[in-house]
Amino acid sequence: MTLARTFATAGRVLAQIRHDPRTIGLLLVVPSLLIGLVAWIFVDTDVFGDIGPAMIALFPFIVMFLVTSIATLRERRSGTLERLLSMPMGKGDFILGYALAFGMLAVAQTAIAVSFAVWVCGLEIEGSIWLLFAVAVADALLGTALGLLASAFARTEFQVVQFMPLLVFPQILLGGIFIPRDQLPAALEAISEWLPLSFAIDALQAVATDSESSEWIVAKLVVIGAWVVGSIVLGSITLRRRTA
Amino acid sequence: MMNSSDVPQHAPAAPTAPAAIITQDLHVHRGGTPVLEGLSLAVPSGMIVGLLGPSGSGKTTLMRSIVGVQLVKSGTIEVLGRPAGSPELRRRVGYVTQQASVYDDLSVRQNLVYFRRILGAPASDVARVIERTDLGTVEHRLAGTLSGGQRSRVSLAAALLGSPELLVLDEPTVGLDPVLRVELWNMFRALAADGTTLLVSSHVMDEAKRCDRLLLMRDGALLADDTVHGVLGVTGTDDVETAFLRLIERGEADLRPRDADEEASR
Numbered sequence: 001m002t003l004a005r006t007f008a009t010a011g012r013v014l015a016q017i018r019h020d021p022r023t024i025g026l027l028l029v030v031p032s033l034l035i036g037l038v039a040w041i042f043v044d045t046d047v048f049g050d051i052g053p054a055m056i057a058l059f060p061f062i063v064m065f066l067v068t069s070i071a072t073l074r075e076r077r078s079g080t081l082e083r084l085l086s087m088p089m090g091k092g093d094f095i096l097g098y099a100l101a102f103g104m105l106a107v108a109q110t111a112i113a114v115s116f117a118v119w120v121c122g123l124e125i126e127g128s129i130w131l132l133f134a135v136a137v138a139d140a141l142l143g144t145a146l147g148l149l150a151s152a153f154a155r156t157e158f159q160v161v162q163f164m165p166l167l168v169f170p171q172i173l174l175g176g177i178f179i180p181r182d183q184l185p186a187a188l189e190a191i192s193e194w195l196p197l198s199f200a201i202d203a204l205q206a207v208a209t210d211s212e213s214s215e216w217i218v219a220k221l222v223v224i225g226a227w228v229v230g231s232i233v234l235g236s237i238t239l240r241r242r243t244a
Numbered sequence: 245m246m247n248s249s250d251v252p253q254h255a256p257a258a259p260t261a262p263a264a265i266i267t268q269d270l271h272v273h274r275g276g277t278p279v280l281e282g283l284s285l286a287v288p289s290g291m292i293v294g295l296l297g298p299s300g301s302g303k304t305t306l307m308r309s310i311v312g313v314q315l316v317k318s319g320t321i322e323v324l325g326r327p328a329g330s331p332e333l334r335r336r337v338g339y340v341t342q343q344a345s346v347y348d349d350l351s352v353r354q355n356l357v358y359f360r361r362i363l364g365a366p367a368s369d370v371a372r373v374i375e376r377t378d379l380g381t382v383e384h385r386l387a388g389t390l391s392g393g394q395r396s397r398v399s400l401a402a403a404l405l406g407s408p409e410l411l412v413l414d415e416p417t418v419g420l421d422p423v424l425r426v427e428l429w430n431m432f433r434a435l436a437a438d439g440t441t442l443l444v445s446s447h448v449m450d451e452a453k454r455c456d457r458l459l460l461m462r463d464g465a466l467l468a469d470d471t472v473h474g475v476l477g478v479t480g481t482d483d484v485e486t487a488f489l490r491l492i493e494r495g496e497a498d499l500r501p502r503d504a505d506e507e508a509s510r
Binding site: 004005008009011012015016019020078079080082083084085086087088089241242243244 | 273274275276308311312313314315316329331334335337339341343344345346347348349350354358359361362363364386402
């Protein structure tokens with residue numbers, strides 16, 4: 001594994017996206033649009049104040065998961081991955097290059113989504129806006145990393161699209177948006193304790209209401225980071241140079 | 245060098261040049277079905293070796309095994325004196341897949357710059373391979389907007405980066421017009437003159453005459469491993485296609501005794 005190859009790959013992925021302005025537009029705008037829609041739905045109530053932070057966790061996470069998993073699957077299908085793996089390309093270089101490129105997009109996307117939620121939709125943040133941003137970025141990176149991992153197990157476009165409901169929806173359902181996690185049946189609550197998106201939603205809600213110390217929030221951040229690193233490592237281990 | 249259509253599986257031609265590729269008793273399954281069953285062959289270095297055979301005869305599987313991206317069930321493959329797939333070989337072997345494996349949403353130059361950086365080849369290589377594949381007029385266009393022939397030349401150009409000692413080309417002339425095909429074969433000849441070994445697959449038999457040696461494959465087995473002259477001489481014809489058909493007729497009994505009927509009925 002070398003930094004040169006990792007950066008070359010990240011630069012190449014960004015160059016590809018640069019040639020696709022519509023994708024850039026969708027990536028940057030869609031999460032904000034959805035957050036705006038949720039805010040509008042609940043405009044006459046105070047529900048948005050409660051679920052707004054979770055929306056910041058949700059939409060960038062989903063979008064980054066989808067985009068990343070499809071991009072790497074496309075590489076597999078087009079034969080370019082086979083070419084790269086017949087070259088002196090480290091598996092880690094490949095995965096990390098993708099993570100870097102999409103990570104940068106995730107940062108831009110999250111910055112827009114957080115700004116939009118706070119300054120346009122009027123989401124009230126009692127805690128530090130920087131901490132909110134940090135958790136939101138970690139969460140979008142988590143989507144990227146899980147998308148990379150999922151694409152390692154998908155052979156076709158149909159499969160990879162279905163990994164979304166499989167890997168993402170349960171995390172949303174159990175993440176405490178529909179019903180606070182401590183009101184879930186015991187077994188489901190225990191499961192939800194382990195799901196990475198739960199940590200992100202908890203942390204964002206804690207920042208919004210300033211209900212926990214920053215150490216507590218940083219601890220959640222560390223767990224999300226561990227999931228990101230773990231998924232990237234697992235993704236590069238499961239990438240096979242030789243296939244049947 | 246006249247050789248061996250009798251027992252080619254077990255006695256590959258003993259070529260005069262040292263072998264760039266040697267496979268021994270190679271068994272490979274692809275997608276769960278056996279494709280190569282005990283293939284032994286040798287590709288001498290510094291030559292253009294044509295790998296010919298109908299679709300489904302195992303050409304791509306053999307090539308994937310040689311470049312080290314195919315899971316091999318048993319047997320050995322030695323490439324440039326190393327086991328196939330050794331990290332060291334990834335710089336010394338260029339591989340062109342059947343479909344042009346390039347990024348459609350990058351320009352020709354961006355594609356080549358990226359692959360060059362992965363290979364760690366000198367920066368001047370990009371201009372060299374663009375010139376060699378005659379892509380200068382389209383180098384700033386997106387690969388996805390090129391014609392099929394141009395796209396496959398981009399794929400070929402990427403394989404020429406770093407001047408590999410061995411080029412494994414899977415049907416590089418498929419879908420090209422006759423003029424381009426001749427140009428490509430002239431380029432292959434020039435590369436071989438510089439000492440590069442080329443393993444070129446094709447199912448177009450008339451391309452065989454441009455090769456120094458031929459490996460004729462059918463159903464995962466080797467029908468012949470000889471010079472063009474040798475193949476034509478042994479079969480008493482002056483046409484490679486006819487020679488191929490005669491070898492099949494002749495080889496049927498002793499080459500694939502077990503399931504010849506089943507295979508023929510496909």
